[in-house]
Amino acid sequence: MQSLDDSKGEEIVSIDLRGKSALADYMVVVSGRSNRHVTAIADHLLRLLKEQGLGNAKVEGLQNGDWVLIDSGDIIVHIFRPEIRSFYNIEKMWTVGDAGDATVH
Template sequence: MPEGLSPLRLVSDRKDPELALDAILKSLDESKAEDILSIDLRGKSALADFMVITSGRSHRHVGAVSDRLLKDLKDNGFGNANVEGLPNCDWVLIDTGDIIVHIFRPEVREFYNIEKMWAADAEGED
């Protein structure tokens, strides 16, 4: 462990949802995920602190983006996330506890349009 850093500080940093969000966004960008949208849910929902919505170009791309994100989360000390939808790769949901990530094929994302629901909620607060 580097000098000057206490073990407690490292553990608490790994639990910080904003650090996890940064790691998630970096992983999605490096995986060439498309149309990445991050929504701050703090104070709006008890589900999570953040929701991230993104798309992959195909079933295979959605699966690859999801696999890479799960590996990056684990490698960066954010633990194992709960995953739904990985076998079909139309819509993969990854729940880290503090952050919910939705990775869609474009057609499925357009059909469900979940960002519209959250954007409408945010507009009502202005």
């Protein structure tokens, strides 16, 4: 979360998936202002994960910069451009009926 905040990520939301999905314990959704900003946020987070010995994260979408998915195992991070995030609205899909499980940072 600190890495995303340091990278000036916007509208950072953490969703608790424990007991809902075997995919991960948490999902984090964040917006970047542009393709370049999305890519920079992802690069910063990946560098930090590697420094902390968690460098085996799976990454998709880094070249395009519209939507980058980083799967570090227990935590999945989605980094979107605002209009792409609005279109897919994945926060709603994972929090319907569970308003207390999403935390905005």
